[in-house]
Amino acid sequence: MANSRMKTEQRMPEPQAWREKFSVGDILGTYGTVIALLILVVVFWILAPQFISSNNIINLLRQISTLAIMATGLTVCIAAGEFDLSIGNVASLSGIVVSGMMVRQMEPAWMAILVALGCGVVFGLFSGVLVSYLRIPSLVATLGAGAIAVGVNFAYAKGDSIYGVFPSIFSFLGQGFVGPIPFAVIIATAFVIVFYIFLNKTRPGRYIVATGGNPTAARLSGINIKMYRLLGLLISGVSAAVAGIMLTSYLGTGQPTAGEVYLLDSLAAVFLGMTAFRPGQANIAGTLIGVLILGVLANGLNLVGAPFYLQNIIRGAILIFAVSLAVMREEIRFF
Amino acid sequence: MSAKSLFVAKGITKSFPGVRALSGVDFRVDAGEIHALLGVNGAGKSTLVKIISGVYAPDSGQMLLDGEPFRPRNVAEAIERGIAIVYQERTLIPYLTVAENVLLGYEPTHLSMLNDSKLRASARELIERLGVRLDLDREVRRLGEGERQLVDILRILRGNPKIIILDEPTAALTQTETERLFSVLRRFREQGMGIVFVSHRLDEVFSITDRITVLRDGKVVNTTRTNAITKRDLSRLMVNREIALHNPSERKVSTDNILLDIRNLSGAGFVECSLKVRRGEVVGMAGAIGAGRTEVLETIAGVRRPEGGKILLRGKEVALRTPEQAVINGIALVPEKRAEKGIIERLSVRDNLALPSLRQFSRFGVVLSRKESQSVSRIIERLGIVTPGIESQVRNLSGGNQQKVVFGKWLLAFQDVRDMIFLFDEPTEGVDVGIKAEMWSIIRDLAGRGAGVIVVSSELEEIMYLSDRIYVMREGKIVKHTRTSETTQEELLHSMLATIEAGSAI
Numbered sequence: 089m090a091n092s093r094m095k096t097e098q099r100m101p102e103p104q105a106w107r108e109k110f111s112v113g114d115i116l117g118t119y120g121t122v123i124a125l126l127i128l129v130v131v132f133w134i135l136a137p138q139f140i141s142s143n144n145i146i147n148l149l150r151q152i153s154t155l156a157i158m159a160t161g162l163t164v165c166i167a168a169g170e171f172d173l174s175i176g177n178v179a180s181l182s183g184i185v186v187s188g189m190m191v192r193q194m195e196p197a198w199m200a201i202l203v204a205l206g207c208g209v210v211f212g213l214f215s216g217v218l219v220s221y222l223r224i225p226s227l228v229a230t231l232g233a234g235a236i237a238v239g240v241n242f243a244y245a246k247g248d249s250i251y252g253v254f255p256s257i258f259s260f261l262g263q264g265f266v267g268p269i270p271f272a273v274i275i276a277t278a279f280v281i282v283f284y285i286f287l288n289k290t291r292p293g294r295y296i297v298a299t300g301g302n303p304t305a306a307r308l309s310g311i312n313i314k315m316y317r318l319l320g321l322l323i324s325g326v327s328a329a330v331a332g333i334m335l336t337s338y339l340g341t342g343q344p345t346a347g348e349v350y351l352l353d354s355l356a357a358v359f360l361g362m363t364a365f366r367p368g369q370a371n372i373a374g375t376l377i378g379v380l381i382l383g384v385l386a387n388g389l390n391l392v393g394a395p396f397y398l399q400n401i402i403r404g405a406i407l408i409f410a411v412s413l414a415v416m417r418e419e420i421r422f423f
Numbered sequence: 424m425s426a427k428s429l430f431v432a433k434g435i436t437k438s439f440p441g442v443r444a445l446s447g448v449d450f451r452v453d454a455g456e457i458h459a460l461l462g463v464n465g466a467g468k469s470t471l472v473k474i475i476s477g478v479y480a481p482d483s484g485q486m487l488l489d490g491e492p493f494r495p496r497n498v499a500e501a502i503e504r505g506i507a508i509v510y511q512e513r514t515l516i517p518y519l520t521v522a523e524n525v526l527l528g529y530e531p532t533h534l535s536m537l538n539d540s541k542l543r544a545s546a547r548e549l550i551e552r553l554g555v556r557l558d559l560d561r562e563v564r565r566l567g568e569g570e571r572q573l574v575d576i577l578r579i580l581r582g583n584p585k586i587i588i589l590d591e592p593t594a595a596l597t598q599t600e601t602e603r604l605f606s607v608l609r610r611f612r613e614q615g616m617g618i619v620f621v622s623h624r625l626d627e628v629f630s631i632t633d634r635i636t637v638l639r640d641g642k643v644v645n646t647t648r649t650n651a652i653t654k655r656d657l658s659r660l661m662v663n664r665e666i667a668l669h670n671p672s673e674r675k676v677s678t679d680n681i682l683l684d685i686r687n688l689s690g691a692g693f694v695e696c697s698l699k700v701r702r703g704e705v706v707g708m709a710g711a712i713g714a715g716r717t718e719v720l721e722t723i724a725g726v727r728r729p730e731g732g733k734i735l736l737r738g739k740e741v742a743l744r745t746p747e748q749a750v751i752n753g754i755a756l757v758p759e760k761r762a763e764k765g766i767i768e769r770l771s772v773r774d775n776l777a778l779p780s781l782r783q784f785s786r787f788g789v790v791l792s793r794k795e796s797q798s799v800s801r802i803i804e805r806l807g808i809v810t811p812g813i814e815s816q817v818r819n820l821s822g823g824n825q826q827k828v829v830f831g832k833w834l835l836a837f838q839d840v841r842d843m844i845f846l847f848d849e850p851t852e853g854v855d856v857g858i859k860a861e862m863w864s865i866i867r868d869l870a871g872r873g874a875g876v877i878v879v880s881s882e883l884e885e886i887m888y889l890s891d892r893i894y895v896m897r898e899g900k901i902v903k904h905t906r907t908s909e910t911t912q913e914e915l916l917h918s919m920l921a922t923i924e925a926g927s928a929i
Contacts, residue, residue: 298519
């Protein structure tokens with residue numbers, strides 16, 4: 089994951105000297121966020137011994153699996169240099185569609201899942217085309233696409249929740265276990281691994297990173313940056329749809345706004361992740377740490393009986409702190 | 424010539440609306456040579472380079488590459504045929520490693536999966552061809568400028584180029600990095616490549632190149648072997664001696680009233696600079712790009728922090744930590760690159776002109792728009808700013824009129840210019856001929872009314888016309904100080920580009 093930093097045989101020229109001085113800070117920069125996670129774990133362990141129980145850990149992992157899927161998809165999108173603000177809405181839509189298809193249209197689970205994924209594809213492509221080919225800034229395009237997704241959502245189910253009996257094979261996705269491990273955790277883990285490999289070890293993944301890193305240089309190297317931006321948005325859209333499906337399976341009902349809250353958390357996880365391993369660069373491993381931090385926080389605060397609003401305050405504070413640290417060291421630049 | 428000619432251009436002509444950039448240029452690059460392309464700003468160097476690299480097509484003339492006709496329709500074609508160019512700006516992805524950047528777009532893959540070890544091996548092989556040492560796995564953003572440039576060079580090596588063009592390659596390099604670059608270039612020369620070295624720096628040209636071509640006003644003035652010419656002669660060739668030196672009529676002789684006294688000022692990009700500006704004087708600062716003149720001006724204007732030395736304003740020492748403090752002390756900066764630094768494009772002409780003066784037009788924080796409009800209109804008339812109206816967006820104005828807006832806002836802010844300091848950085852860059860003449864008379868007029876003026880310009884003619892005294896900067900130091908009447912354009916150019924001379928204290 090982290091690059092092995094071989095000692096360079098050459099003397100760094102003067103302007104970069106400050107980077108040498110920071111070599112301890114380098115380690116802190118690379119692993120600081122991981123250390124923060126470990127500290128959090130220890131703190132909660134002390135405050136609530138049951139935090140470390142296998143029961144709770146399994147619980148925690150299942151709790152973060154939806155976020156992990158969504159944040160991973162968002163990571164790829166941000167790595168391509170674009171934002172996707174529609175993921176919450178797309179997740180909600182996909183959840184409503186998958187549950188509605190099974191309960192109201194009486195379609196088999198695989199069909200419902202296919203259609204719900206299709207929603208993710210459609211909205212991902214839609215945003216992608218707006219951004220890549222119509223040159224609309226992603227912040228605006230995805231905000232609009234998200235609003236449209238909400239509209240489609242309400243058009244389909246009128247804003248009602250969808251109650252009914254899901255086919256057991258569908259419920260297994262979110263509620264089932266393989267031995268002691270929730271199936272949802274297995275799916276989320278697979279998701280993260282697949283996209284880690286995609287972003288770091290495949291050519292399209294490399295080109296996505298190049299497009300986000302310096303679009304001009306990427307274009308001059310013959311990379312089709314339009315295509316890779318679109319791919320980034322497509323991936324975040326589809327991931328959101330997958331997350332919505334998983335969430336619905338766990339909840340057992342179709343909730344029209346179930347996915348909304350995940351947008352902020354996903355962004356927080358990705359930004360937190362940008363301070364770890366490859367400071368300044370959106371990366372899957374870092375996002376995973378971010379997701380874990382958020383999950384540990386939520387779970388831990390719950391266990392110690394903290395009032396629920398404290399969650400939001402602490403979450404916000406951590407996000408600000410993490411990003412400021414990186415901005416101060418000039419590792420992240422937001423234009 | 425026994426050397427094989429890799430590239431030949433004959434009779435290249437290129438015009439753009441309103442200007443003839445190149446006329447009948449002949450240019451030849453042989454295998455195994457480093458060929459310098461010299462000329463002042465605007466002489467046509469970059470146009471020629473763009474034609475060779477496929478960005479532009481010439482209006483007339485022919486090119487041959489390896490004996491075959493060469494008419495690239497785009498950059499990709501030129502690269503394919505073997506022309507490679509290393510720009511001044513890097514084209515790298517900061518968070519990828521050296522190896523990943525070098526092979527960007529050429530990664531060895533197996534079914535879309537990247538083959539990391541093969542990639543690193545290929546990168547290592549290219550690095551060895553270059554004969555330098557680079558850490559393959561280091562993220563490029565952690566490299567110094569010299570090493571980043573090497574990575575860019577490695578990237579172009581992938582295409583097995585026959586000709587490599589380097590555009591001002593040493594501008595951002597340290598001495599050691601420059602040495603390293605030169606040993607790389609010598610290696611290329613041994614390998615039979617043709618290298619075009621576009622540069623301002625005569626010392627370097629004499630140290631590494633085999634032949635020199637000088638462009639002036641779009642024409643080739645001379646092509647010669649490097650060892651067959653002197654630096655002095657070279658300077659003389661680069662300067663246009665046909666423009667008559669306007670010797671402005673009797674200027675007001677400066678009084679001893681020193682408005683601005685800079686002593687041993689140092690900062691990022693310049694060291695130990697000392698200069699004086701008296702009331703009623705225009706002081707010119709000549710120098711090549713990167714010499715540090717803008718940095719000095721910006722430090723005087725409070726934009727940059729000095730690292731040493733003092734600034735005395737009207738006899739008293741001041742610490743100008745912010746632009747606001749500079750303005751309060753009566754210092755106005757008309758910056759270079761007005762689109763970036765001088766105007767707020769989206770705002771109206773009125774907003775831009777009134778900006779530093781809003782306090783004058785407000786009561787209790789509310790702007791009195793009538794007063795504002797009247798004052799703005801007066802300035803527009805006085806300076807002859809051509810605009811459809813004061814509410815028009817300033818970005819719709821021509822370059823010259825935009826420049827007047829940048830200057831006009833200070834005229835509005837400083838009602839009385841006597842004893843005020845005006846700093847002009849490239850005041851007529853991108854400005855048409857008519858307005859250029861107006862700007863010149865505006866600047867002289869300011870001095871005439873008792874202000875102290877510093878003009879930074881890359882145009883020697885402009886500096887010589889406007890200034891009473893001239894300082895020449897080179898690589899961050901002031902290397903010459905002279906009365907305008909005691910020098911010539913060639914001498915200035917020589918000081919700008921060659922070795923440090925003892926100046927005369929005035």
